[in-house]
Structures are given as C-alpha cells and as structure tokens.
Amino acid sequence: MTLSIKPISDALLSWFDQHGRHDLPWQAEKSPYYTWISEIMLQQTQVKTVIPYFQRFIAEFPDVQALAAAPVDRVLHHWTGLGYYARARNLHKAAQIITREFSGHFPDTQAELEKLPGIGRSTAGAILSIALGKKAAILDGNVKRVLARYHAVKGWSGEAAVQKQLWALAEQHTPDQRNGDYTQAIMDLGATLCRRSKPNCSACPLNTDCRALALGITDQLPTPKPRKILPVKTVSLAIVRNSAGDVWLQQRPPSGIWGGLWSLPEINDPDLPFCLSTQHPKQTLAVLKHSFSHYHLHITPQVYQLKTPENCVMEAANGLWYNIDQPLQAIGLAAPVKKLLQQLPIQSTHPSGDSGATDES
Template sequence: MFSEQEFSARLLQWFDQHGRHDLPWQADKSPYFTWISEIMLQQTQVSSVIPYFQRFVERFPNIQVLAAADLDEVLHLWTGLGYYARARNLHKTAQMIHHDYQGQFPQTLDAMQALPGIGRSTAGAILSIACGQRAPILDGNVKRVLARFYAIQSWTGERQTEQALWTKAERLTPHTRVGDYTQAIMDLGATLCKRSRPACLLCPLQAGCAAFKQGLAQHLPVPRPKKERPTRHLHLWLWQNSAGEILLQQRPPSGIWGGLWSLPEEEMAPPTRLKAQALAPIAHSFSHYHLEMTPWLIPHPADPDTRIMEERPSLWYNVHSQAPDIGLPAPVKKLLIHLQSVNGVMA
C-alpha cells in the first residue's frame, strides 16, 4: 500500500499516456456538457452513451434550449437509454438552473446536490471536471477500484462500507489537476479495473493494491446480495382504428416509463368479441422485477371504449409514417417497428 500522494501521482501519469481524451463531452468541458454526459453515463456504458449524447446536444446545445424544450421531445431523444427518471430530472433541473440561477450552474456542492437527479458523486464530477474544484466522486467504477485497492470484503452498497469509501475517496483526491484525476480514476475502472477479467498487470496501482497481493481481484467487489426478482404479467392492447393507427397513451409522470407514451395495459386478455390477435410475447427486466407482456392487436372496426380514452392523454400513432417526436419505452418502440415491417398485419 502506498500514500495518497503516490496513488494520485501514479494514476495521473497513467492517465496522461493511456486515458481517454477524445470522448465527445471532453471537447467542451463546460458544466452543461459534463452534466449531460454524467447523467447519461449513470448505469450506462460509454459506447452506448456516445451517439445519444451527440444527438442530444445537437438538439439542445445549451441549458436555455433544454429548459424551453417540451418534455416529450426530451424523452424521445432518450428512448433506448432507459432509467427515464434521469431524463425527467434533466429537464426539470435545466428549468431550475435557467430560472433560479440565471442559466449558470451553481458552484457549491450543496447547491448542486439540491438539483433533481444530481447526487454527491455527480455533483463532484461536474465541480471537478468543469469547475476545477476539489470534490471527490464515488461512482460504480471508483467503488470497484477502491474496493480492490483496499481489499474491502463487504458489499459496497452497505451504508457503513459506502461511508468508508467516501472517506477514502476524499483523502485520495489531490489538490491539483482535480478534473484530470476524476477522469483518470473513472477511466481506470472502465478500461483496466473492469468488473470481470481486470487487467492487473497493466494497472498503475498494482504495486499497492491489496486485492492483487491477496489474489482477490477477481472476487472483489463483493456482489450485491441476490434477491429473487418477481415476475409480473400483463397484456398490451393495441387498439387499431379504421386508418390503421395504433392508440398510445401517456403514462403518469412518475414510476415505470414515467411520462412516456405506451400502449393501454390490462391485467386480462381482450374478450373474444373483439377478435384480438395475440402477437409474440415481450420480456423486459427492471432492477426489481421482470415484466412479461402479451401484445394483442385489436383491429378495426373495434374502437376503444370511452373509459380507456378518458384515462390518460391519448394519440393515434401511424407506424407507417414519420414517427412523432415522443418518448416511447424501448420494448414498445420495438413492437411498433415490428408491426411496420409485417405485411398485412396493419391492413
């Protein structure tokens, strides 16, 4: 084990030679670009984020444009990234910064953390990378690096363990080149100290890593205690009008797929009088449960009853024309694209 100063010095030396310096959000290390990238990167890999980030900032190049945008369009550009609360909080935070901070990001950790969707680690990343302030971070990559370096043999999500990791992260964060250090430790976790098959022989911290010395690198961090995820079953009713359009409804602003446009859901299959056609089942997993959905195409002249039309905001979606700029859950979007490709289904 070596000192905090040697830890950061070795890491920065490695970063200068081997770190990632050409990611799209690194071209402009503004608080806005850093914030967008950090929110998108939560529980999402860099390779998946890059095209979303590029499309997003092309449409919303600054905080003012994002604040003035319609939430539907924000969710539309987020479709496929998942964890849609991130997009809703992004939009809400943009409006707060625009109205309460005259379009400028706050410069203190407490004020930054008070904004929707910005926790301590994300706030630290923005302040260090974009503002040059000394602020530690503790995202998933950093937790993995520190859990191995100190051979921590308890789940990093436990409160006591997480607090200990924050203490270590604070001590290790240098007083100079804080932005580079933040990027460096994230890069190390993403490229060498990976979840599986860590490249220990290439790691600049190997000489001081307790897990490497003890032969534990492959076994740490300790995985989250397994919980059996329940499976929920539901039926998606694809009401089709005489023009071949499919009825979509906007979901409530919170909860699963909050604010997105989806299909009416029912616990039961459509009654036989509707002459519904069962389509291939869809499976989708969330962090807490599995969802199994059976889609039913209900062709014209069957029109949805008044109860369904009055439940939530609704629209008729033409799968054969230019798709409107609305947010769709990935499984529903895939289903609609499938319908578009199947000859005769929508006739």
C-alpha cells in the first residue's frame, strides 16, 4: 500500500546546498570504501568523534585490500575508543570477503551488500546512494528522528510495526534525482537541527509541515526505548606480574564478551594455570564497575606476584607478557583492562617494552 505523503526532498536539498556539511573527510572521495568505513564508525558515535578516527584509519588502511591484509589486532588497535568492537571485526571479515570473492570491488546491489558481515539494510543503502549514485533509502538514527517527528510516528522504532512504517516513509521520501545528496541531507538535518534534545525547529526547512512541531510533541519523539533494570554480573580478574613488572594477558575467545581482545585471566577460568590457582593474591584492588548495553559488570582485580618459574603461565594458550612501562605493540585490549593496567605502578626492570593496546567498551 502506497502512503500519500508530501515529498520533503526539494526543501531538504535546497537547505543542504546552503547549510549542509560538504567538507567531511569521507566526502573527499565518493567511494564505497570511504562511505562504508564512515557509516560503520558513525553507528552509536557522533561525527566530531569519528573524524579523527576515520582519518587515522584511512591513513593506515587506505583501501579494502589493505584492510583485508592487516592483522585483526591492528584493526582493533585503530578502533581504540570507538567501542562496539564487533564493528571492527566485521569490517575486517567483510574486507577479506570483498577482496577474495569480488576482486576488491564492492558489490553494487542491496542484496549482495547485505550479505557482508556488519552491513545491514541502511548501511547498504548509504553505500549505494552516496558512493554509487543509485536510488536507495537509509534509516539510521538521524533519519528515524526526522521522519518520526515529521510524521508524528509514535512507538519505539525497535518494534517491528514502527520499523516497517518508518522504512515505508524513508522509501517514499527518497527522490529519483540527487539521491546521494538527499541521503546526506537528511542525515545532516538530524545531526545538526533535528537533534535528540533541543531541536532547532525555527531553522528547519521542514517546519511548516512537521506534525510533531504542530502538536507540540517534538520532545516526546522519537519514542524512547522502554527502560529496564539491567542485571549485575561479577567477575574476579587476575593481575599476574612477573619479576620484571610485566602483566600476563590472555586472548579471549573470538565470540562473547570482548571477543578476540586481550584481557586479564579470570580467577575461575578453568584454563588458569595451576601455579596461579594455588597461590593467594598479594593484593585485592577496589571493584571496578563497567556497563554494557545489556548488563553491568563489577570487576574485582586481584594482584599476584609470580614466584614460581614464568613458564608455568607461558604454557597457557594465547598469552603474552605485557610491558606497562613501554606499550608499543598494537593489540586489542578491553577498556576496563586497559584502565586497570594504567593504574598499576610501574616496576619494570628491563629497558624496553614490546606490547601495546587498544580498548573495547
């Protein structure tokens, strides 16, 4: 069923030509690679935060082939601080698929793009419209906010019926001409004027027909996600130091919490070396609280000073000694682990280090 709506593209494009953002670093080259990297980075993250990360990422991985060839730890290292690290792992996987199965060229259809890890309907639409000039709709957070207010769509967008309604509106507002500019324009409007809080409705090119503004409910839309009390989980982590002051780290499994990142071993981990499990901690540090989207984690750090031969832990799988004095090697570290390591006193007895870090939320 086709909805009867007044198109917003003409007013939005006129506004974009005068007031839109035209000098973002990923706009310097209209390529699927630039658009893809920027769209993934912009998920859950503001433009001003993304800009320096994008510039450093592109400098290190200038094209999809370079990204595919890089070690995943190097990719995680350049994702430091952006959080939601599954995004970086999916980028790496998708780059390898594009290089291996498409000879380094991005697929140019919605269906093929959506088959790639980490690319959903909206990201695929952005790549098609912005980089390839094809008509395709998007529905990221900014677009949802604009459409929900303009049409006074009530209900949380995570509900299937609301999501379906917003996608139908997004599809119908997407014009046949200047599709890429329109995509950038509606994202810009949501980011600069139709903000989550304190929207600048007086400057909005759509204010004449905005239903939420007419009804005085712009502060109520989009309908927020229903809040729920998050459970609390606890874990004890072992800070194992050798005679040189280095800290023992183990790489976590590829899936689950901090998948593929380097972390302090868990005290109750069955793989914890016997020489540690039989020792008493030298010190128990204050509980560190860390929150995820679906639960709160309370971490109890316990410090161990290794007295037995170091090979008792080096026999453990996927481990390394981390020099907190001179962290140089690019490895992926979980954010709370990085915080704990930064708080430890330096007691290094060797002149140089050989490991470094990134973090994950």
